[in-house]
Amino acid sequence: MSQYMPFQNDFQHSSATYINRELSLLEFHKRVLAQAKNENYPLLERLNFLIIFSKNLDEFFEIRIAGLMKQIDLKNISNAPDGIPNEIILQQISETAHQAVAEQYEILNYTILPQLQHYSVRFIQYQDILEKHKAWIKQYFFKQIQPVVTPISLDPSHPFPRLVNKSLNFIVTLQGKDAFGRQIELAIVPAPRSLPRMVRLPDELTGGAEHYILLSAIIHQHISDLFPGMTATGCYQFRVTRNADLSLSQDVTDIALALKDELSSRRFGRAVRLELGSKAPEALSDYLLQQFDLEPSQLYRIEGPVNLARFMADFDIPSLHFKPFQPLIPKVLRQPQRIFDVLSKQDILLHHPFDSFVPVIQLLKQAAHDPNVLAIKQTLYRSGAQSEIVQVLAEAARNGKEVTAVIELRARFDEESNIEVANLLQEAGAVVVYGIVGYKTHAKMILVVRREGKQLKRYVHLGTGNYHAGNAKIYTDYGLLTTQEDICEDVHKIFQELTGMGRLVQLQKLQHAPFTLHQHLLELIEQEIHFAQAGKAAHIIIKVNALTEAKLIAALYRASQAGVKIDLIVRSICCLRPQVKELSENIQVRSIVGRFLEHTRVYYFHHAGENKVYCASADWMGRNLFSRVETCFPIENKKLKKQIIEFGLLNYLKDNVNAWQLNADEQWQQIQAKDGEALFMAQQQLIERHQFED
Template identity: 55%
Template sequence: MNAAIDTTPGAHNGEDALRDPSMYLNRELSQLDFNFRVLAQAQDPSVPLLERLRFLCISCTNLDEFFEIRAATVRHAQDFGLPPGADGMSPATVLNRIHDRAAELVDAQYKCWNEVLRPGLAEAGVRVFGRDSWNARQTRWLRAYFRNEIMPVLSPLGLDPAHPFPKILNKSLNIVVVLKGKDAFGRAGHLAIVRAPRSLPRIIHLPQRVSGGENDFVLLSSVLSVFVDELFPGMEVKGSYQFRVTRNSELVVDEEEVENLALALRDELVGRGYRPAVRLEIAHDCPKPIVRTLLQNFALPENAVYPINGPVNLNRVIQVYDLVQKPELKYPPFTPRTLRDSDAIFERAAEDDILLHHPFDSFASVLELIKQAAVDPDVLAIKQTLYRTGKDSAIVDALVQAARNGKDVTVVVELRARFDEDANLGVADKLQEAGAQVVYGVVGYKTHAKMLLIVRREGRKLRRYVHLGTGNYHSGTARAYTDIGLITSDPDIGNDVHLLFQQLSGLAPTTRLKRLLQSPFTLHSGMLKKIEREAKLARAGKPAHIIVKINAINEPRIIRALYAASQAGVRIDLIVRGACALRPGVPGISDNIRVRSIVGRFLEHSRIYWFGNDGSPELYCASADWLERNLLHRVETCFPILDKELAQRVFRDGLQNYLDDNTNAWELQADGTYRKLSPAPGEAPHSAQGTLLAKV
């Protein structure tokens, strides 16, 4: 939470007020708060039980990534004495606030697991046994399992002058053991570290003959803690405590100083798991002297430790979701809409634009487009950007086939896609081996744009077919994220995308595009102009309205422009899933701005910008959020929906539908907190995602 703000009408006037640090919420703390809204889904009894477990694990995984990237970035800023951001908070202050807020989140996560979900799952026939609840038969079986399957791969390390503290891999499970006595060499025991290799399963499925239940599980951490004494024969184990360290996972490669980005990234990836630590999770009953020892070895301050009442790697319980086949404990399955006449997709796209709203529309239509292009003798060239593709990607396979079929295939692979760097290096190798031309983007700018260009000979002319999207070419996320995709043969859009690919692959100069806006050149300025146009309309006494759906916003000039537009009388509705640095509802500055966040079955991921434009509305979809990095330091695309019927569909389903939501919506208050909305008396409940599912 930021410092208190004066909400007295008229308290803020002039340009200085728009730059007042109190008018900006901290991006990191706002991002952290998003996980409370995810956790609320795990606490909601109306959500199926295994889905609640999934939301709990998502909140844990999100928190891991938050520390690996966001908190690590703040700690870096503190170490290098970087100045505060627009919110005026120093890095040291932010780190202290992060600790306090994250500690609240961790406490809520483990209460949800220990007091709600674990007992609830047990009642439903899904039991995750703690080490204090094993019966004699289970204990015998687990002891044998430990001796036969676990102990042979463990390498316990006693700490002494000849055995210094070992390297601990990022987010790995470890046990610190307190020992008494002497070993075979007469060395007095004190502390030892037991590292759990990644090869060991974190969830052990008990055989039905042993435990009596079909869905009975034990955590590896419990087994290690109970039988750790067998690793130290002749010595007394006085205590064993699980811990996990989280490390900075942001790769830093000076692209201008390396000759081969792929080679440099491969070298960086080798050491990623051992970069500086940012968080220590430790069993809540671990003695303080041992905690201090661990903090000292990881060079961490006191505000980086989090006592844990349960498994330190709680997110690993997500495996239970996949192992348990109980449909009644999960969301009902659905079959997304498929494109009619998909076998003639070029003919369809030549006549009309095709709009896809995932996951309600199947991602198979995009895959079908690429597959047909790969084998169509009239297709001459395929150009595509790849940011995240997933394992064993059918899209990559189709591009490989296209290259082997003699098509000219150019793929812009973003090697620096966070946590997908290794996978993308493999994708690049596979494409190059097939004869495709692989480009790694632009030095200093991540290529985050989602675009596909197919050049096809039709008679005596060449026609360009384009797919543009708000999400990645990843079939897995297309089933779990909401995104918008457009397939079009519009000549102007096709030429714009052609010019963008020339920029990415051929060092082409900045080119004026006819339909698209792009980062880092015209998207930021284009948005500022459209916001100012609405403000001018409002000052002229005309209706003015802006609706935007994005994942995050923190870019100061965009926020100031929205504040100024609000002061002019523009009605502004923002649907912001995660971090929001804008403070709504402040009299005199942002009282015409409303911000809401939707958290439901699917992760909201589509970016949609709508401007009223005096009765001639403009609607754009984009790969970019309104973050400083997206607008100024990445390659992004923003494309208009030109077909009026399709634009109306996006407006109705992707914007108004979400503004009407009163079951999964959270409204951001002026003080930076979120309030869960519910139907007013006499008002029918409305779920945006539920409404879209009902249409499938």
């Protein structure tokens, strides 16, 4: 038990001390959108940020907006710490989201697309079709599109169809009679998901230039051909977004089977947003809103493709992308010796994507084939059946190793993929468990048990990010490879906790949610308060993806009032309000949005010069601390600790290019370099540092 006991937290939050989480998340999406305007970025990277913004906004509506709408339907009063009614939040979100979407398409239509034409890259929409394109388009339509398209007339025998979440569709106005003599005025044409959303025009039409025509333009050009004998007088693309959150009962008997049932319903959840081409008549927009039971505020008029999330074409112009770099493999692991020999002598700290993810895969590969390795245990949160890690685990099981995989089936939007992973590993002979019902397993752990002489030795990897090689190239994360006995024993106990049943175990070095982590963080904050009150230096630096947990925010306010210097590097949601007089004057909040997605979770406490440093899988959110299984591990090696402080924290506090600062009025302002101050980008500095070390 620590000598410093946290204060009894009776702090009452309000909108003056707690920023609404939904509004804060939407502000993060706007910071991503702002990257598309960054003239220092290559054009295709700026286009990619527009696409990322679209995907982010899709999920925001599918989960966050859907949740608010559900609470309003149930007439639930908001219990959020800010105390703002859900109806008011929904209204504010609508206003901000409409402005952001309008800005998104303004950037696309008046900046990105015109500038791409200077590089002979064109994306042809319906209004851009030239006479020379028409013969080729006609042939492509009749050979590749018409055979798979199913037009649906709207009449008494054909009611409005159930349309899949986020699918591209067209509403068509018609004149004339069909083959049965019926006067049909409206029809729906769903665009098959099996068809590419962009088609490259042949070189003979473009002179070898990269010209792509949108699927929507091809269908629009030949929409009347889908209704023989009739005339299409209007064709307007639209897309409906639906509630995609999944809900599982606590008393399910088979979580995999229950998830499969839920996944089938996700595609047809309640509508939460309608996107419609800007030229569609008001009568059609009213009709669609009625069909989807939506209000006018939930309609988004789109000046371009409504499915921008699938806009990127498959071509490569290196000058229009970020300059590639080669992730570094630590020198000690490049030798032709076994990774077990290296780890027996020293810990290895990996900082992705600057450090390669290869050593993690290397550990598993060598374990899969080493005759002395007896067992491999691993958590999997986001992974695919085709991933190298999953294939290696399956191979290890087939080689007779005792392989245990703790797979979190409920990782949002990866549920189906994770069920596939579970089936593959079970067929290979691995033991597969799904963690604890009601608690997502979000911890990132690998445990390898190896016989060395007469002893069993354990090798562990702990990380802040998922075991996903693709993510490791674009997400910043830390991973620790170690054989420290106390840490290995703790990991072993947590795996026992996840796969078996029993009382809460006492850990030596690790903190883990939902049991000890939250309390430990409160204690660490309280310790800094005591140091500050004693007149000693006190400093906290926290780097997380999100900060929403009310008691931790209250503790940070108290630390600020005691004189503790607090720097928060929060990528997305931050509900803490900094720089408020007599509340949070000593708290600075910044967000880094750049080439890579900032994903590391690092907690630093000055602790009278001891410099306590922790890496973790957990953000400072209620769900991470109370509803998930998470791990938080100390970095005690002085060299590795210094490395994290210098390059994982202080480096980001110096960024004056990709950094944004949160003000007391909830506004995020991009930090600008002062006159005469050199430009400093934290991520670029890390790229250059690793290349120099190599």
